[in-house]
Amino acid sequence: xTMNQQIHLVSRPDGEARADNxxxxxxxxxxxxxGQVLVRHHFMSxxxxxxxxxxxxxxxxxxxxxNAVMQGGTVGEVVASKNPGYAVGDKVxxxxxxxxxxxxDANTPGVLxxxxxxxxxxxxxLGAVGMPGxxxxxxxxxxxxxxxxxxxxxxxxxxxxxxxxxxLAKARGCRAVGIAGGKDKCDYVVNELGFDxxxxxxxxxxxxxLYEAIKAATPDGVDGYFENVGGAVLDAxxxxxxxxxxxxxxxxxSGYDGEPIPLKQPQLLLTNRLMLQGFIVSEHMEFWPExxxxxGTMVATGKLKYRESVAQGLAAAPEAFLGLLKxxxxxxxxxxxx
Amino acid sequence: xTMNQQIHLVSRPDGEARADNxxxxxxxxxxxxxGQVLVRHHFMSxxxxxxxxxxxxxxxxxxxxxNAVMQGGTVGEVVASKNPGYAVGDKVxxxxxxxxxxxxDANTPGVLxxxxxxxxxxxxxLGAVGMPGxxxxxxxxxxxxxxxxxxxxxxxxxxxxxxxxxxLAKARGCRAVGIAGGKDKCDYVVNELGFDxxxxxxxxxxxxxLYEAIKAATPDGVDGYFENVGGAVLDAxxxxxxxxxxxxxxxxxSGYDGEPIPLKQPQLLLTNRLMLQGFIVSEHMEFWPExxxxxGTMVATGKLKYRESVAQGLAAAPEAFLGLLKxxxxxxxxxxxx
Numbered sequence: 001x002t003m004n005q006q007i008h009l010v011s012r013p014d015g016e017a018r019a020d021n022x023x024x025x026x027x028x029x030x031x032x033x034x035g036q037v038l039v040r041h042h043f044m045s046x047x048x049x050x051x052x053x054x055x056x057x058x059x060x061x062x063x064x065x066x067n068a069v070m071q072g073g074t075v076g077e078v079v080a081s082k083n084p085g086y087a088v089g090d091k092v093x094x095x096x097x098x099x100x101x102x103x104x105d106a107n108t109p110g111v112l113x114x115x116x117x118x119x120x121x122x123x124x125x126l127g128a129v130g131m132p133g134x135x136x137x138x139x140x141x142x143x144x145x146x147x148x149x150x151x152x153x154x155x156x157x158x159x160x161x162x163x164x165x166x167x168l169a170k171a172r173g174c175r176a177v178g179i180a181g182g183k184d185k186c187d188y189v190v191n192e193l194g195f196d197x198x199x200x201x202x203x204x205x206x207x208x209x210l211y212e213a214i215k216a217a218t219p220d221g222v223d224g225y226f227e228n229v230g231g232a233v234l235d236a237x238x239x240x241x242x243x244x245x246x247x248x249x250x251x252x253x254s255g256y257d258g259e260p261i262p263l264k265q266p267q268l269l270l271t272n273r274l275m276l277q278g279f280i281v282s283e284h285m286e287f288w289p290e291x292x293x294x295x296g297t298m299v300a301t302g303k304l305k306y307r308e309s310v311a312q313g314l315a316a317a318p319e320a321f322l323g324l325l326k327x328x329x330x331x332x333x334x335x336x337x338x
Numbered sequence: 339x340t341m342n343q344q345i346h347l348v349s350r351p352d353g354e355a356r357a358d359n360x361x362x363x364x365x366x367x368x369x370x371x372x373g374q375v376l377v378r379h380h381f382m383s384x385x386x387x388x389x390x391x392x393x394x395x396x397x398x399x400x401x402x403x404x405n406a407v408m409q410g411g412t413v414g415e416v417v418a419s420k421n422p423g424y425a426v427g428d429k430v431x432x433x434x435x436x437x438x439x440x441x442x443d444a445n446t447p448g449v450l451x452x453x454x455x456x457x458x459x460x461x462x463x464l465g466a467v468g469m470p471g472x473x474x475x476x477x478x479x480x481x482x483x484x485x486x487x488x489x490x491x492x493x494x495x496x497x498x499x500x501x502x503x504x505x506l507a508k509a510r511g512c513r514a515v516g517i518a519g520g521k522d523k524c525d526y527v528v529n530e531l532g533f534d535x536x537x538x539x540x541x542x543x544x545x546x547x548l549y550e551a552i553k554a555a556t557p558d559g560v561d562g563y564f565e566n567v568g569g570a571v572l573d574a575x576x577x578x579x580x581x582x583x584x585x586x587x588x589x590x591x592s593g594y595d596g597e598p599i600p601l602k603q604p605q606l607l608l609t610n611r612l613m614l615q616g617f618i619v620s621e622h623m624e625f626w627p628e629x630x631x632x633x634g635t636m637v638a639t640g641k642l643k644y645r646e647s648v649a650q651g652l653a654a655a656p657e658a659f660l661g662l663l664k665x666x667x668x669x670x671x672x673x674x675x676x
Contacts, residue, residue, distance in 0.1 A: 052609070230604065230605065230608075234604070249607055249608045250608075251608070252604070252605045252608055255605050260602065260603045260604070260605050261604070261605075262600035262601060262602050262603075262604065263600060263601040263604040264598065264600050265598045265600075266568065266572070266590070266598070266599070266600065266601040266604075267568065267590050267593055267598050267599075269587055269614060269616045270568075270587045270588075270589070270590055270616040271390070271616070272616065273615075273616045273617055273618060273621070274614075274615075274616050275613070275614070275615045275616075276607060276612075276613070276614045276615075277611075277612075277613045277614075278607045278608040278609070278610065278611045278612050278613075279611055280611060283611065
C-alpha cells in the first residue's frame with residue numbers, strides 16, 4: 001500500500017495567510033480504476049493566484065475547499081496506469097495539488113498532458129512553458145499588443161510571469177522595463193534576462209521617488225503595462241502611460257492579504273484613454289497551443305531564460321508559499337518532491 | 339459693423355471652477371475673407387469636458403487657452419458667406435465657441451456641417467444628434483457591446499449622454515438601468531425615457547445603501563457600464579459587474595474639481611476580468627456617420643427622447659456651466675442666443 005502525504009487547507013486566513021491555515025496529512029493511495037493513472041509528482045507549483053482562492057469570496061474561481069488537498073499545478077511521472085494512453089515512465093503535467101501522488105481520470109480532456117523533457121526540463125512546464133509562461137504570452141500579445149519600438153513595463157519582473165513578459169517583449173522589438181523588489185532581482189532582470197531597465201521598488205518607499213525612477217526608465221512613456229502587483233506600483237506606473245496605452249491586469253498580489261488597496265488616480269484611465277483588461281489565462285485555452293509552441297521553442301533554444309526558487313519536500317510548501325506572497329522567492333517558486 | 343459678444347477664460351480654477359474665471363467681452367466681427375462664412379449662433383453647447391480643459395494639465399486635449407474665447411460646440415445660421423458651398427440661411431453645426439458669431443474657414447474639413455431642421459430641431463445637433471449622442475452611441479456599441487437580455491447601466495442617466503445610452507440600449511433589447519441625482523430625474527428616466535429602473539444617488543449618501551439600491555435594480559448584475567461620473571457611483575457599481583463585464587469610461591465629472599477621487603476596489607477589475615476603456619468621441623470620427631444616422635432617425639421618429647436645460651443669453655453661460663458641473667441641469671445644457 002502506497003502512502004501519500006498531502007497538505008490540506010484547514011482554515012481560511014483572516015488577513016495575512018499563515019502557516020497554520022495548512023495541515024500536513026497522510027492518506028492511502030486508492031486502487032486505480034479503469035482509465036485512471038497514478039502520477040508521482042516531481043515538482044509542484046506555488047502561484048500567487050492560490051492566495052485568492054483561500055478566501056471564501058468571489059475571485060477568479062470557486063474557493064479552494066476547506067479540509068481538502070490544496071489545488072495546484074504539478075509535473076511528474078506516471079508510476080501506474082490503467083489507461084492505454086499512458087505508460088509507466090511518461091512525464092506528465094497536470095493539476096495534482098499539494099501532495100506526493102495523484103490519481104487522475106486521464107480520459108477527461110485537459111487534466112493531463114504528456115511532455116517531452118529532451119530539451120526542456122520537467123519543472124519548466126510549471127513555469128516558462130506552463131501556466132505562468134502562457135499568462136505572460138496572453139497578456140502581452142492579446143492585451144498589451146506590443147509593437148517594435150514601443151515600451152512595455154511589467155511588475156514582479158523577475159517572477160515566473162514577469163520574466164517571460166519582458167523577454168517576449170524584447171523578442172518583438174520593444175523596450176522592456178521591469179519593476180522588481182531588490183537590487184539582486186533588478187540586476188538579474190537587466191543582466192541575465194536582457195530587459196532595458198529595472199526599477200527596485202523597495203529602494204523607493206516614497207510614491208514620488210518611485211514615480212521619478214519609473215519616469216527616468218521610460219523616457220518615451222509606457223505603451224503597454226503588464227500588472228502583477230497593484231497598489232503603489234500601479235499608482236506609480238499609471239501616470240507614465242501614454243495615450244491609448246493598454247494594461248493587462250494579471251495580478252494584484254500587493255492587496256491579496258486584507259483590505260483592497262485603492263487606485264489613487266483612476267481619472268488617468270480616462271484622460272489618457274487607456275484600456276485595461278483583467279484576465280485569467282485558464283479562460284483562454286484556445287491560445288495555449290500557440291503560446292506553448294513559442295515558449296517551448298524559446299526555452300529549448302536558450303532564448304527564454306528563467307530562474308527557480310526550489311523548496312525541498314512537501315512539508316516546506318506552506319512556508320515557501322507565504323514567502324512567495326512576500327516576494328521572498330526569486331523566479332518561479334516550485335516545490336521539489338522527488 | 340457687427341459687434342460680437344464673447345466669453346473668455348481669464349483665469350484657471352484653483353479647485354472649483356468659479357464665475358470669475360470667465361469674462362464677458364465685446365469684439366468686432368472681422369471682414370470675411372474668401373472661403374469664410376459668418377455664422378450667427380442660435381445655441382451653444384455646455385459640456386462637462388470643458389471643465390477638464392480649463393486646467394493647465396494633461397487631459398483629453400490641449401488646455402483651453404487663457405484670454406481667448408471659450409471653445410465649444412454651436413449651432414446657428416449662415417448670415418454672410420464668401421464660400422460657394424454655403425448660402426445665407428443655411429443651418430450649420432460647428433465649434434464656434436462661447437460667442438454670438440463665429441467666422442469659419444468653411445473649406446477646412448470638419449469645421450462646419452450643414453444640417454436639416456425639417457424633422458430635427460436645430461438644438462438637437464448639440465445633443466442627441468450631436469457630440470453627446472455620438473458619445474453615447476460609440477461607448478455603448480463599441481465598448482460595452484450590448485446584446486439582447488444583457489444589463490446596461492449608465493450614470494448621469496438623465497443627461498445628454500446618459501439618456502441616449504439607455505434608450506440605445508433598450509433599442510437593442512437590453513435592460514437599461516440609470517443612476518441620476520434626484521427623484522425628478524429618476525422619474526423622468528423611467529417614465530419618459532423608458533429605462534427599466536433608475537437609482538437616485540442623492541437618496542443614498544452611504545456607500546452601502548447606494549450599493550444595495552443598485553443591486554436591487556440589477557438582479558442579474560451589470561454586463562456593461564457607461565460611466566459619466568466616477569467617484570462614489572463607480573465604487574458602488576463596480577461590485578455589481580458580472581464576469582467579463584465591459585466599462586466605457588466617458589467622464590468622471592465628480593472629480594473634475596480638485597483632487598482625484600480614488601477607486602476603492604480596483605481588484606474587482608481583476609477578479610471579474612473586466613475590461614475598461616477610456617475614450618473621447620472626437621478621436622473616433624470614423625463612427626460618426628453611422629452613429630448620426632441612427633440617432634437622427636430615432637429623434638425624427640420620436641424613438642429617442644431628450645430634454646434640454648436652456649439658459650437664456652450669452653451672459654448666462656458661466657452660471658449655467660457651473661450648474662452643469664453640480665448636476666443642476668436636467669438633460670442637455672444649452673445656451674440660447676437668438
